[in-house]
Amino acid sequence: MRNRMLAGLKLPLYAVALAAAVVVPAMAHHSGAMFEEKKEVTLSGVVKEFQYTNPHSWLLVDVKGADGKVTTWGFEAEGPSSMTRAGIRLKDFMPGTPVTMVGHPMKDGRPAALWVKATRTSDNRVFIPAKGFAVR
Amino acid sequence: MTKNTLNVIGGVLAVAIAIGAVAYHACAQNAPAWINQDNNWTTNKAALQAFGERFATSDEMFNVLKQQAHGGTTLTWAQMGEPAFDWSGIYTRTRASLQFDLDLPAEAGPDSAKLTPAGQAIVNAKADHLKRTGGEYDPLSDCRPPGTPRWFSEPFLKEYVVTPNQTWLMNEMVNDTRRVYTDGRPHTPQDDAYPSWNGDTIGFWDGDVLVAHTRYLMTGQYQRGVQPDYSDKTTVVERWHKVDPKTLQADVWVFDPVNLARPWYTRQSWTKLSDEDRMLRIRYWDCRENANNSIVITKEGTSQFPGFTFVPKEATNAK
16 A cells, blocks of 8 residues: 555655664654654655644645645654654744655555654754653 | 579570571661662662562562661651752653663563563563564553553653652653652551552652552553563552752562562663753643544554544644
8 A cells, every 4th residue: 555655656746765764662652563663754845734732743744746636744753842852843843834754654555654854944954853852 | 683583684685685686687688778889780780689589578678678767757848948859850761761671772571570471471472462463552552541660661751749748750641640658658458459550659768768669550561562561469669769960760679479570670760851941841641632643453453543634733622
């Protein structure tokens, strides 16, 4: 199903890339079984909404395909306190903000991923939720 | 004074001395002072593990610790401002790890726990399940509390409040608070007891060390992965201590006759976060707040999102 979905994305507009990635243990309150933790997907789009919620935040990004069709991708990260510790604030991703997202995609091919890294196009600033677990 | 009287007095004295010697010996056997600890953590950990193994039950251990502390001291409100009892701030685990034993690497098994055959069988079954399915389902996915002893291994924020009569050990995760009663009350009597996520915890202060004892727990697992389960027969002894302005430490002995062949000693540690801009907040956790956070168990016994609404957040809030 994932392959079918990716085939429909029509490179390079979606700029999708799968690559071997470092395995990061999920610090979530749930298992990360639904994600391909050894693969990464890279997508560019614009922020639809940043759901800054407990126990998990979701960054919704509208990604446009070659055929002009827009798919909303969801990127899961930790809740507000961990995001705060990672230096990621609600105001950083206002609707309409262009971003490039890197995440561990879902095994079943649905348009969602575990948020690994977000790069805001306007200033190239990088946002990494896992930094929210740094002890300092 | 007759010869007989002298003999009686002598006999009584001899018995008293003998009792004293035995008592002193027993006390010395059980008394680390407080277990000679130096910079060799491997040796120290072994000594702390061995200390726990001297006791058949956690009750026995807790009672000996209380005896050694002469019943413990009662704190006053005036003392709450002293650095040793000021546990204010927001903390997190000293190492970002899901291992119950912080000394173990991320992917290791419960190497420091000596399991019973039943406990080992559970761990083996978990390893087999992970190998077969590549995943697992965590009961906490629906926002139920981790419970104790899993409380220790959660990597989210912690907050602590010491008062003379109670100490609150608060976990950001699922708004979870453990209460340690230090007002001298005993445990809930056995015939009034009932199991709960964090059980019933009583304690006393030995100087600036909080000694706690917990019983009446519910079954659970120390953490996801291949970490063991614990039974509702589990009891716990803890020694909490603020070791420096940024570090809270607890020596923890878990007793579980079902899963553990000996008490499992671990040192738990939390670091006070700098929070320089004072932006950190502990907020309520509710899995119903955002429908996208719904998790279901699959028929293979792993985890899955049932679906994504990706509708505006306002529409997903529980009403």
